[in-house]
Structure formats: structure tokens, C-alpha cells
Amino acid sequence: MKLNLKIWRQKDAKSKGSMMNYTIDGIDGDMSFLEMMDVLNEDLINKDEEPVEFDHDCREGICGSCSLQINGEPHGPDRAVTTCQLHMRKFNDGDTIVIEPFRAKAFPVIKDLIVDRTSFDRIQQAGGFISVNTSGNTQDANAIPIAKEKADDAFYSAACIGCGACVAACKNASAMLFTSAKISQYALLPQGQVEATERVQNMVRQMDLEGFGNCTNTGACEVECPKGISLENIARMNREYLSATLKG
Ligand code: SF4
Numbered sequence: 001m002k003l004n005l006k007i008w009r010q011k012d013a014k015s016k017g018s019m020m021n022y023t024i025d026g027i028d029g030d031m032s033f034l035e036m037m038d039v040l041n042e043d044l045i046n047k048d049e050e051p052v053e054f055d056h057d058c059r060e061g062i063c064g065s066c067s068l069q070i071n072g073e074p075h076g077p078d079r080a081v082t083t084c085q086l087h088m089r090k091f092n093d094g095d096t097i098v099i100e101p102f103r104a105k106a107f108p109v110i111k112d113l114i115v116d117r118t119s120f121d122r123i124q125q126a127g128g129f130i131s132v133n134t135s136g137n138t139q140d141a142n143a144i145p146i147a148k149e150k151a152d153d154a155f156y157s158a159a160c161i162g163c164g165a166c167v168a169a170c171k172n173a174s175a176m177l178f179t180s181a182k183i184s185q186y187a188l189l190p191q192g193q194v195e196a197t198e199r200v201q202n203m204v205r206q207m208d209l210e211g212f213g214n215c216t217n218t219g220a221c222e223v224e225c226p227k228g229i230s231l232e233n234i235a236r237m238n239r240e241y242l243s244a245t246l247k248g
């Protein structure tokens with residue numbers, strides 16, 4: 001395949017960025033999107049030009065770092081896959097592909113296609129954990145009975161990889177799908193009950209402090225989420241928040 005690429009280039013966080021045009025040839029349908037980007041970068045390096053910076057780590061759909069806006073969609077045109085698992089067979093010879101970083105005030109661009117998503121880390125640090133007594137008398141977690149349905153739901157919530165596609169898809173740049181998934185995975189389990197009140201209050205407060213927008217129930221986040229995180233998590237977070245507020 002021969003492709004035309006329109007890619008956001010930005011020298012650093014302070015510089016003004018712009019779209020640049022590139023042509024790339026010899027792309028196989030079995031290549032991943034990131035392998036196509038590798039080919040482009042090899043071409044650029046061979047021509048003594050600056051390669052395009054983009055985030056990636058596992059290339060297996062696990063780490064959540066490969067966040068690219070492809071033709072206006074976070075992680076591109078396929079459903080339930082990350083950019084690293086998107087295959088070039090989803091595109092046709094001669095296509096023009098527009099590649100941008102995730103756009104949100106709380107995700108400032110660092111360089112080219114890389115954005116700073118440490119705002120997600122700070123939301124996690126505000127309450128996305130449980131405190132465990134490690135004195136040696138700790139009860140084995142597997143000794144606590146948990147209904148299968150609850151365990152499954154907690155597992156589905158825990159599948160969130162923190163990629164930020166939900167924010168990039170949302171017209172309000174809301175982080176409620178991410179935050180609610182991180183709250184839900186504990187809210188559904190007995191181990192999460194001890195700190196439940198502080199957790200939801202602290203994580204929602206941090207989410208607002210980071211400058212994410214509010215949820216207006218558009219549902220774009222659920223559509224674009226590569227891990228199928230459900231809007232039910234947002235409803236659960238709102239119930240948890242209301243209950244925490246009533247408890248004072
Ligand atoms: S909820 Fe989905 S889209 Fe949002 S950060 Fe988690 S995995 Fe990514």
C-alpha cells in the first residue's frame with residue numbers, strides 16, 4: 001500500500017504545532033499501525049530528518065500508552081482495539097490518514113504525538129488503592145467469599161488500561177469513564193469497602209482539579225474504549241459519590 005500521512009508535529013510543549021504531509025510506500029496489511037509508523041521513522045532517519053515521536057510500550061494492548069487519534073477517532077477505526085493492535089488491513093491503498101495526539105487540556109502535548117497523561121496517575125494516587133496490613137497476620141484475600149457476578153464485574157472494571165481514549169472521544173474531555181472504572185473495581189469488592197467513602201470523594205476531587213470536563217451522557221467514551229468499559233461504571237461512581245456525600 002502507498003499512503004498519505006498527515007501528522008501533527010510539535011517540537012516541544014511550548015512550541016506551536018502543525019500538520020505535516022508524508023508519503024509512505026510498501027505497507028503490508030498485516031503490519032500493525034505502529035509498525036507502519038516505524039517504517040516512516042526509518043525513512044525519516046535515513047533522510048536525516050527528525051523521526052515522529054509517539055508513545056508505545058507493550059504493543060500488546062496492555063499498557064495503554066499507544067494513544068493516537070487516527071482519522072478523528074481515538075485508536076482509529078477498529079472497535080475494541082488499541083492503536084498497537086490496529087492492523088493496516090483496515091486501510092486501503094492510496095488512503096490519506098490523519099494522525100494527531102489525544103486532544104484535552106488535561107493532556108498537554110509534550111512532543112509530536114506524545115501527551116502528558118500524569119493527570120491520570122494523580123487521580124489513581126488520590127484513592128485507587130486499598131490499604132493492607134502487612135504485619136504478617138493478613139487474611140488471605142482468597143479466603144473472603146465474593147459472589148461470582150460481583151467478581152466478574154470488578155474484573156471488567158479493572159480491565160481499564162488508562163489509555164485516555166475516553167477523554168479524547170468526549171466533547172467535554174471528561175475522565176469519568178476512567179475514574180469510575182478505577183472506583184468500581186474496589187466498590188464491588190469487600191476489600192474496597194473500608195476506604196470507599198474517602199476514595200470516591202478524593203478521586204472525583206482530583207479529577208476536577210486536573211481540569212477534565214463533566215459527563216453529559218453522550219456515550220462516545222464507551223464506543224471508543226478499547227477495553228469495553230461500560231457506562232454502568234459512571235452510574236456506579238455517581239451512586240457511590242451521592243452515598244459518600246450523605247454520610248458527610
Ligand atoms: S476507560 Fe477505556 S478508554 Fe478510558 S482509559 Fe480506561 S481503557 Fe482507556
Ligand code: FES
Pocket residue numbers: 055056057058059060061062063064065066082083084085
Ligand atoms: S503499546 Fe501498550 S497498549 Fe499499545
